[in-house]
Amino acid sequence: ATTLRGHADARGVKIGAAVADGPLQNESAYTAVLDREFNSVTAENVMKWDALEPSRGSYNWAAADRLVAHASAHKQGVRGHTLAWYSQLPSWLKNGNFSASELNTILKKHIDTTVGRYKGKIYSWDVVNETFNEDGSMRSSLWQNKLGTGYIANALRWTHAADPAAKLYINDYNIEADNAKSDALYALAKQLLADGVPLHGIGFQSHFVVGQVPSSMKANLKRFSDLGLEVSITELDIRIPTPASSTELAQQSTDYKTASENCLGVPRCAGITVWGITDKYSWVPGTFNGYGAALPYNESYAAKPAYTGLSKGL
Ligand code: XIL
Numbered sequence: 001a002t003t004l005r006g007h008a009d010a011r012g013v014k015i016g017a018a019v020a021d022g023p024l025q026n027e028s029a030y031t032a033v034l035d036r037e038f039n040s041v042t043a044e045n046v047m048k049w050d051a052l053e054p055s056r057g058s059y060n061w062a063a064a065d066r067l068v069a070h071a072s073a074h075k076q077g078v079r080g081h082t083l084a085w086y087s088q089l090p091s092w093l094k095n096g097n098f099s100a101s102e103l104n105t106i107l108k109k110h111i112d113t114t115v116g117r118y119k120g121k122i123y124s125w126d127v128v129n130e131t132f133n134e135d136g137s138m139r140s141s142l143w144q145n146k147l148g149t150g151y152i153a154n155a156l157r158w159t160h161a162a163d164p165a166a167k168l169y170i171n172d173y174n175i176e177a178d179n180a181k182s183d184a185l186y187a188l189a190k191q192l193l194a195d196g197v198p199l200h201g202i203g204f205q206s207h208f209v210v211g212q213v214p215s216s217m218k219a220n221l222k223r224f225s226d227l228g229l230e231v232s233i234t235e236l237d238i239r240i241p242t243p244a245s246s247t248e249l250a251q252q253s254t255d256y257k258t259a260s261e262n263c264l265g266v267p268r269c270a271g272i273t274v275w276g277i278t279d280k281y282s283w284v285p286g287t288f289n290g291y292g293a294a295l296p297y298n299e300s301y302a303a304k305p306a307y308t309g310l311s312k313g314l
Helices: 004-011 021-026 028-037 062-073 100-117 142-147 150-162 180-194 217-225 246-264 305-313
Strands: 014-019 040-043 077-084 124-129 167-172 201-204 207-209 230-241 269-274
Touching (some): 004 028, 004 305, 014 077, 021 062, 040 062, 040 269, 077 100, 077 150, 100 142, 100 150, 124 150, 124 230, 150 167, 150 180, 180 217, 201 217, 217 230, 217 246, 230 246, 246 269, 246 305
Parallel strands (some): 014 040, 014 269, 040 077, 077 124, 124 167, 201 230, 207 230, 230 269
């Protein structure tokens, strides 16, 4: 049977996985599936600010370099994740009580340094991540509170200057449906484009619950693509109350297919990334109490019905 990667290559799109550094280093069953099935990778954690610069001015590139080198050796593209986010910031930055002007300089330096290091090796950057509340207002964050919404345009401009070839994304969750949050993002994206800001795509994280792929998802993605933007599913997983029944696993398979078709059925869908490979390492059980079994492979690396659903959707 053709692999996910085979299907995606044939369509000229990406099928990606978020990669955890531990198993990347020492688990051959993990890397075997990664390299056979996926033509794109995202760092699950190692390109986040707390991982890259744990103390001010002292950088930790080893794990991020390892992923980029792995991708290059296996002809995989890399999605960069993420530059300006409210979470997973180093404590020196979170607790530093910096002025607006200092924060502006710190953010620009982070972008110059990080994007510059991987220039030409990253096809898309999630420049800003999770900037909205559910009601469409701007989420409180270090950046928003001290710099105001203008930090988004600045971050996009700085990233573009550091790597003009990379496609620059705004990424968020619960924006897959047509709702208050996606309406607010749509308005922001339109304004940024009108202002000539280098915004090239929208990342729809797509952390779903089984049976709940939003019915408005395809039309919602299409309105963004009608602005001339790329759309991508960037963090797909579909969680199930555990233990998962065979009925739920079958529904999950359908959901993987539907979600994939909702993106690939829209012009300018660049691809789909799943947030992990195997249920063995998914973030879901640790984050959503009582849920699990969210990914295409089970804990022993057997392909689940979800794998077949995803494959049919590609
Ligand atoms: C998650 C990782 O999967 C976890 O390992 C980590 O502890 C917390 O972050 N939205 C995002 C991702 O943009 O960066 C998050 O990743 C999941 C939600």
